Amino acid sequence: MKILVTGTAGFIGSHLAHRLLDRGDEVIGVDNVNDYYDVNLKEARLARLTAKAGFTEVRKDVSDRAAMEALFASEKPERVVHLAAQAGVRYSIENPNAYVDANxxxxMNVLEGCRHNGVKHLVYASSSSVYGANETMPFSVHDNVDHPLSLYAASKKANELMAHTYSHLYNLPTTGLRFFTVYGPWGRPDMALFIFTKKILAGEPIDVFNHGHHRRDFTYIDDIVEGVIRTLDHVAEPNQDWSGATPDPGTSKAPYRLYNIGSNNPVELSRFIEIIEERLGKKAQKNLLPLQPGDVPATYANVDDLIDDVGYKPSTTVDEGIARFVDWYRDFYKV
Structure with a gap:
């Protein structure tokens, strides 16, 4: 298939594009390569992709309406995976306008491109952060999520609502994936694993929020990509049993689906740090700090729907995943 993937200079997008190319798909990769974090890392990810047959790099901003209209009209992708976004909960407190533009x-531009060019399925990135103030664990897509705790979370909830509107009005199949903390080789420098590894190796103290009592459903990148591809191949369909009298937030009478995509195995942050220390052979100096504004104390994904519908089964343990990241980090940064 010809698949348009936004965010291909990003962590998840670059891994996904590799897997799609390896199975024989043509990938149109869109990214504006902004400087939210190290551009050199983004360029290195892209260099690995541009070396492969079937990849077309497009340096455009998804918020550029004219550019996106022209791209969709010229390429006519069969399916779209939209991963480009302004990420980060804490940064959304510092720079909220960036989230309105990107997210x-x-x-909106991606939805319009899909609507006017016959796209057969749109899969897009939502986030576990939409669960906000919810306390019922594990988090379920069938629970209401109307109390976000950050603008980032609110923007992802808005994406789900926008997608539903297009599924309803234009019969566009859309699938939203609520990612739970993703980690692994080629990961983001603003994420905990990257920050901790870098600072521990440099002998610098690390900030440990919520005194290390955070619990996160850390999910290895290969497991995430497998789930994305399976949902991309499984086009969203209407739920014929859906009722407005007892509305199910995770499905619809329209061709619309939401899925959690996580490891279904939360790990306490203090344990996560211990595993990093074991792999590095070096102890961390810790600044124990309170919970940050916008953060949630725990995430835990109910992935039953994803298992039932596409056979999703995360298989990488946190110990294995951290080991692979540390090996990549040492090699990439020559540490």
Whole structure:
């Protein structure tokens, strides 16, 4: 298939594009390569992709309406995976306007591109952060999520609502994936694993929020990509049993689906740090700090729907995943 993937200079997008190319798909990769974090890392990810047959690099911003209209009209992708976004909970408190441009305007442009060019299925990135103030564990897509705790979370919830509207009005199949903390080789420098590894190796103290009592459903990148591809191949369909009298937030009478995509095995942050220390052979100096504004104390994914519908089964333990990341980090940064 010809698949348009946004965010191909990003962590998940670059891994996904590799897997799609390896199985014989043609990938149109869109990214503006912004400087939210190290551009050199983004360029290195892209260099691995541009070396492969079937990949077309497009340096455009998804919030550029004219550019996206032209791209969709010229390429006519069969399916779209939209991963480009302004990420980060804490950064959304510092720079809220970036989230409106990338996550709302950008998503609007992708929806319009899909609508006007016969796209057969749109899969897009949502986030576990939409669960916000929810306390019932594990988090379920069938629970209501109307109390986000950050603008980032609110923008992802808005994406789900926008997608539903297009599924309803234009019969566009859409699938939203609520990612739970993703980690692994080629990961993001603003994520905990990257920050901790870098600082521990440099002998610098690490900030440990919530005194290390956070619990996160850390999910290895290969497991995430497998889930994305399986959902991409499984086109969203209407739920014929859906009722407005007892509305199910995770499905619809329209061709619309939401899935959690996580490891279904939360790990306490203090244990996560211990595993990093074991792999590095070096102890961390810790600044124990309170919970940060916008953060949630725990995430835990109910992935039953994803298992039932596409056979998703995460298989990488946190010990294995951290080991692979540390090996990549040492090799990439020559540490």
């Amino acid at each position: 709302l305007v950008g998503f």
